[in-house]
Amino acid sequence: MTPGDNTLVYYAVDNAKPGDVIVVSGLGFTERAILGEMMVTLAIKRGLNGLVIHGAIRDKEEISKLDFPVYAVSSTSNSPLRNGPGTVNTPIAIGNRVIYPGDIVVGDQSGIVTFHPEDADDLYEASLKALEKENKQFEAINQDGSLDLSWLYEKIEADNYQIKEKFTK
Ligand SMILES: O=C([O-])CC(=O)C(=O)O
Numbered sequence: 001m002t003p004g005d006n007t008l009v010y011y012a013v014d015n016a017k018p019g020d021v022i023v024v025s026g027l028g029f030t031e032r033a034i035l036g037e038m039m040v041t042l043a044i045k046r047g048l049n050g051l052v053i054h055g056a057i058r059d060k061e062e063i064s065k066l067d068f069p070v071y072a073v074s075s076t077s078n079s080p081l082r083n084g085p086g087t088v089n090t091p092i093a094i095g096n097r098v099i100y101p102g103d104i105v106v107g108d109q110s111g112i113v114t115f116h117p118e119d120a121d122d123l124y125e126a127s128l129k130a131l132e133k134e135n136k137q138f139e140a141i142n143q144d145g146s147l148d149l150s151w152l153y154e155k156i157e158a159d160n161y162q163i164k165e166k167f168t169k
């Protein structure tokens with residue numbers, strides 16, 4: 001898309017199916033808002049599951065009250081352009097990540113991940129393992145303030161870190 005233009009964001013919202021998450025590459029341009037409260041309200045009414053904007057939005061306060069996942073780089077009151085051009089339903093790049101139509105998008109307060117549906121089972125298994133490991137670490141921290149940091153001290157030794165000052169307990 002032309003930076004700051006939201007012509008095809010409207011098209012995407014109007015043509016998306018219930019359950020879809022729209023991911024927009026706005027090239028990280030933040031001088032104009034390419035999404036606002038009206039578009040988000042429409043997306044909610046159409047049964048969409050979320051909006052991800054690599055660019056700016058406006059009506060941030062109103063959107064935050066809508067209980068609907070909207071991700072953006074920043075907010076500005078500046079109006080969007082309406083000239084096009086752009087593409088819809090094609091692979092896009094955000095940073096060094098390529099996102100394909102049909103990819104699964106999962107987000108929380110920490111950020112967003114995207115992956116191909118065929119990788120979902122493997123990622124789910126790996127996530128469960130990571131969670132199990134973290135739960136054990138939290139258990140140890142909460143029990144007696146211990147955490148296995150052997151990896152850290154091995155790294156310090158292997159890379160020959162110079163410790164200038166010793167911390168005293
Ligand atoms: O004017 C626009 O295109 C964006 C906007 O503020 C809204 O959707 O409410």
Ligand SMILES: [Mg+2]
Pocket residue numbers: 036037038058059
């Ligand atoms: Mg608005």
